[in-house]
Amino acid sequence: MKIGPKSGLALALAAAVGGSFLTPRLDAYFLNILIDVGVNIILAVSLNLINGYAGQFSLGHAGFMAVGAYTAAGLSTLVSANLLARFHGFEHSCWAFGCFLLALLAGGLLAALTGFLVGAPSLRLKGDYLAIVTLGFGEIIRVLLQNFESLGGARGLSGIPPWATFGWVYGWVAIVIFTVLALVHSTSGRGFLAVRDDEIAAQAVGINTTQYKVSAFVIGAFFAGIAGGLYAHSKQFISPEGFGFMKSVEIVVMVILGGMGNTAGVILAAVVLTLLPEVLRPVAAYRMILYSLLLIVMMLTCPRGLFTALGERAKGWLARPKNGGPP
Amino acid sequence: MIVAESPILALEQCTVRFGGLTAVSELDLQIGGHELLGLIGPNGAGKTTVFNLITGVYPPAAGRVRFRGHPIHGLPPHAIAARGIARTFQNIRLFKSLSVFDNVRAAFHPPLFQGMASAWWRGREFYAEDARVSAQVREVLGLFELDKLAGTLAGELSYGDQRRLEIVRALATRPQLLLLDEPAAGMNPAEKARLMKWIQFIKDKHQTAVLLVDHDMQVIMGICERIVVLDYGVKIAEGTPAEVRRHPRVIEAYLGEDHVGD
Amino acid sequence: MAAFLQQLINGVSLGAIYALCALGYTMVYGVLQFINFAHGDVFMVGAFAGYYCAPLAAKLFQPQSALGAVMVLLTSMTVCAALGVLIEKLAYRPLRDHPKLTVLITAIGVSLFLEFAGQKFFQADPKPFPELLPHAQYNPMPNLVISSDQLIVMGVSVLLLAGLHFIVRHTKLGTAMRAVAFNPQAAALVGINLDRIISFTFALGSALAAAAGILYAMNYPAIDPLMGVMPGLKAFVAAVLGGIGNLPGAALGGLIIGVVETFVGGTAWSAYRDAIAFAILIVILLVKPAGLLGRTEVEKV
Numbered sequence: 036m037k038i039g040p041k042s043g044l045a046l047a048l049a050a051a052v053g054g055s056f057l058t059p060r061l062d063a064y065f066l067n068i069l070i071d072v073g074v075n076i077i078l079a080v081s082l083n084l085i086n087g088y089a090g091q092f093s094l095g096h097a098g099f100m101a102v103g104a105y106t107a108a109g110l111s112t113l114v115s116a117n118l119l120a121r122f123h124g125f126e127h128s129c130w131a132f133g134c135f136l137l138a139l140l141a142g143g144l145l146a147a148l149t150g151f152l153v154g155a156p157s158l159r160l161k162g163d164y165l166a167i168v169t170l171g172f173g174e175i176i177r178v179l180l181q182n183f184e185s186l187g188g189a190r191g192l193s194g195i196p197p198w199a200t201f202g203w204v205y206g207w208v209a210i211v212i213f214t215v216l217a218l219v220h221s222t223s224g225r226g227f228l229a230v231r232d233d234e235i236a237a238q239a240v241g242i243n244t245t246q247y248k249v250s251a252f253v254i255g256a257f258f259a260g261i262a263g264g265l266y267a268h269s270k271q272f273i274s275p276e277g278f279g280f281m282k283s284v285e286i287v288v289m290v291i292l293g294g295m296g297n298t299a300g301v302i303l304a305a306v307v308l309t310l311l312p313e314v315l316r317p318v319a320a321y322r323m324i325l326y327s328l329l330l331i332v333m334m335l336t337c338p339r340g341l342f343t344a345l346g347e348r349a350k351g352w353l354a355r356p357k358n359g360g361p362p
Numbered sequence: 363m364i365v366a367e368s369p370i371l372a373l374e375q376c377t378v379r380f381g382g383l384t385a386v387s388e389l390d391l392q393i394g395g396h397e398l399l400g401l402i403g404p405n406g407a408g409k410t411t412v413f414n415l416i417t418g419v420y421p422p423a424a425g426r427v428r429f430r431g432h433p434i435h436g437l438p439p440h441a442i443a444a445r446g447i448a449r450t451f452q453n454i455r456l457f458k459s460l461s462v463f464d465n466v467r468a469a470f471h472p473p474l475f476q477g478m479a480s481a482w483w484r485g486r487e488f489y490a491e492d493a494r495v496s497a498q499v500r501e502v503l504g505l506f507e508l509d510k511l512a513g514t515l516a517g518e519l520s521y522g523d524q525r526r527l528e529i530v531r532a533l534a535t536r537p538q539l540l541l542l543d544e545p546a547a548g549m550n551p552a553e554k555a556r557l558m559k560w561i562q563f564i565k566d567k568h569q570t571a572v573l574l575v576d577h578d579m580q581v582i583m584g585i586c587e588r589i590v591v592l593d594y595g596v597k598i599a600e601g602t603p604a605e606v607r608r609h610p611r612v613i614e615a616y617l618g619e620d621h622v623g624d
Numbered sequence: 625m626a627a628f629l630q631q632l633i634n635g636v637s638l639g640a641i642y643a644l645c646a647l648g649y650t651m652v653y654g655v656l657q658f659i660n661f662a663h664g665d666v667f668m669v670g671a672f673a674g675y676y677c678a679p680l681a682a683k684l685f686q687p688q689s690a691l692g693a694v695m696v697l698l699t700s701m702t703v704c705a706a707l708g709v710l711i712e713k714l715a716y717r718p719l720r721d722h723p724k725l726t727v728l729i730t731a732i733g734v735s736l737f738l739e740f741a742g743q744k745f746f747q748a749d750p751k752p753f754p755e756l757l758p759h760a761q762y763n764p765m766p767n768l769v770i771s772s773d774q775l776i777v778m779g780v781s782v783l784l785l786a787g788l789h790f791i792v793r794h795t796k797l798g799t800a801m802r803a804v805a806f807n808p809q810a811a812a813l814v815g816i817n818l819d820r821i822i823s824f825t826f827a828l829g830s831a832l833a834a835a836a837g838i839l840y841a842m843n844y845p846a847i848d849p850l851m852g853v854m855p856g857l858k859a860f861v862a863a864v865l866g867g868i869g870n871l872p873g874a875a876l877g878g879l880i881i882g883v884v885e886t887f888v889g890g891t892a893w894s895a896y897r898d899a900i901a902f903a904i905l906i907v908i909l910l911v912k913p914a915g916l917l918g919r920t921e922v923e924k925v
Contacts, residue, residue: 039484157906157909157910159910159913160909160913162724163658163725163728164864166728167659167857167861167864167905168905168906171861171902171905171906172902174898175903178895178896179899182896217481217482218478218482221478221480221481222467222477222481222491222492222495223471223474223477223478223481224478224481225460225468226468226471226474228457228460228464229457229465229468232457232458232460233455233457233458235451235455236457237440238439238440239417239443239448239449239532240443240448240469240532240535241440241443241535242440242471243438244440246474250475250478280853287729323740323743324740324741324744326736327734327736327740328733328737330733331715331730331737334719334727334733335719335730338719338723338726
């Protein structure tokens with residue numbers, strides 16, 4: 036039986052919610068890593084829509100994540116907390132569910148709005164200029180948050196309720212993967228790739244390139260905002276420093292390692308790069324040095340992404356005739 | 363001289379400048395509804411600039427461009443394409459990392475938000491639309507014998523196939539005016555002959571007006587009904603192939619004679 | 625009035641440092657059309673080279689002597705010139721025909737490598753920078769203080785700018801550099817050794833960054849491995865503001881950023897000081913992407 040994309044999404048959502056019931060038995064450390072992996076998948080897959088498919092190099096993804104994180108966390112700590120104090124038991128759980136969903140969506144939408152405000156004017160720029168402008172926007176957001184005293188300012192915001200369970204995070208993982216794949220595998224979604232390959236030719240067949248680029252930006256920013264909200268509600272503490280340039284670079288590296296425009300590769304890269312620091316704990320002092328060297332060596336040897344290159348090699352190997360003769 | 367009774371495209375006193383350089387100067391040009399017009403001129407005469415002017419890549423510094431009676435100068439390129447003007451490029455511009463099929467499919471893109479909503483929802487109408495577009499893409503690929511290459515990446519095609527794909531992609535937007543920028547460049551005589559046959563076919567079968575720029579006099583003289591000659595951004599001659607061939611200023615421009623006083 | 629002049633002098637001396645750094649971005653962009661993201665970290669290495677060289681210089685000459693300071697400056701410039709050439713050779717040269725994005729990402733990698741290697745080998749905690757020269761202060765008018773360090777920054781910057789101008793305008797290498805920036809293929813056709821000119825450009829830019837690093841460290845007494853990040857980004861903004869690829873533009877851009885930042889720092893908006901350069905960047909890219917002194921280029925279709 037062939038499973039359609041929509042049934043696939045339904046199955047994945049059910050699995051995420053089902054998994055949610057099992058996770059309380061897991062070790063807290065392990066569960067924490069699982070949640071980090073999920074959040075990073077959302078970030079990497081959404082950035083891949085912007086950087087990989089639409090070809091607009093953004094270095095400000097952490098800025099959108101920050102907008103989502105602060106919006107959702109701000110709503111939860113300042114508004115929902117007062118509201119929920121009036122409820123108990125099952126009723127409390129229901130209200131908490133609703134509050135969290137609304138807070139996440141508000142964070143995502145505000146991040147999307149920010150993405151629109153950033154994208155609409157700056158997407159006229161190309162390549163490295165766009166990278167620098169998005170980096171600049173990310174930094175501006177960080178500086179603004181540092182001065183936003185009612186949300187903790189530079190000290191950070193604490194006391195965020197721990198609502199981001201396994202089910203929430205992996206439910207959104209399923210939604211972001213479905214969304215990006217559904218969009219890209221359609222006639223209108225091919226336009227993202229056309230814009231990436233040749234903007235002038237895309238315009239010549241009637242594609243409104245600005246509209247496409249801004250849309251990619253807005254959708255990517257929306258999911259970055261969602262990831263931020265989930266992150267805030269799992270760590271229970273956020274500070275502007277956590278959403279700096281380094282975080283953006285981290286997400287970019289996931290996309291590059293996985294291969295721009297290769298969703299499966301990017302997911303794999305997000306998993307590997309989230310686990311890597313845990314594995315490398317014994318050599319923590321050299322960890323980041325290795326990390327940066329990895330980036331350089333990868334660009335010099337297989338700039339289209341490690342996992343894309345490995346995937347092609349595997350395909351070539353499988354396609355080879357069994358008797359070992361020339362393919 | 364043949365004058366088109368109702369021009370589909372009219373340039374009126376168009377001027378394009380780059381900094382201090384005037385690339386096209388006060389050009390008047392008309393193309394009839396089903397005409398095959400040739401545009402020739404020595405290197406740097408401004409032929410490609412005329413294409414970029416018509417398609418909105420460079421707005422005119424002065425003058426007007428009318429398409430089917432409506433002014434289109436100042437519109438962005440995608441809007442002009444949507445009104446029915448398609449083009450190819452002198453230095454082939456394909457979507458190199460997409461398949462031949464997807465290159466043509468890009469021309470069938472629906473309005474973005476409607477298309478994305480339908481792609482996300484994946485309802486029955488999405489799959490119906492998808493099948494309809496696929497059939498159309500295959501049909502137009504078949505007309506130009508590219509259907510066997512549908513799955514190949516555009517960047518991996520041979521040079522001649524790339525030129526052909528670019529024409530097919532332009533045609534897939536169902537234009538009323540097709541601009542071909544040096545389609546015969548780099549082709550051997552056999553390929554050129556096929557190309558001429560195709561251009562004729564496009565014009566007749568698709569009821570499309572064609573504006574053709576090429577260096578190859580054999581191609582231009584062979585299929586164009588009317589020819590306009592540019593030199594240094596100025597129209598120096600206009601007429602049937604036979605008339606243009608004999609025109610003294612054309613001979614002068616092509617031979618580069620330092621002809622004084624006429 | 626005195627307060628205004630004070631801010632202006634502070635701003636100009638900060639701007640001079642940005643200007644020196646911006647020149648490196650602009651020169652590399654001129655010949656290779658890409659942003660050398662690691663430039664700010666070369667600036668940091670320059671400061672650290674000075675840090676380790678200073679005790680040696682103090683032993684060789686008198687402590688806080690002019691000769692010692694010059695030795696520190698020249699050593700650091702030499703070290704960084706070599707580092708710049710090395711980075712280009714190992715990381716950027718193999719990618720010369722690759723998409724710009726690949727090179728940009730590599731440059732980010734190099735930048736991170738220098739930062740993390742710096743944190744490992746120089747330690748992450750801020751270090752006081754040795755006093756290379758005795759301090760003095762001048763009071764030309766009431767409420768106006770000019771420190772000797774500020775004068776040195778301005779003096780050294782003017783000297784270096786003059787030197788750079790001479791090299792670019794009046795030497796064979798400089799002429800070749802301009803030729804490569806103008807049209808690399810044509811330059812190669814007339815027999816200019818592209819690799820050599822690009823190496824030379826990196827050496828020159830990195831040496832200026834090192835000088836900027838030393839001058840910065842003299843004015844802001846502590847140095848650390850991440851000190852180059854912000855000044856590097858701001859210097860890049862300065863280069864874009866002036867018109868990337870344009871040498872006088874980079875100097876002008878540096879001065880403007882330095883002055884504006886200092887003035888904002890003196891107002892109620894001082895908390896947003898670090899964001900102002902980016903705001904300027906965004907405005908300039910939207911209003912006049914070619915920069916103040918740059919020329920608008922038409923994309924060929």
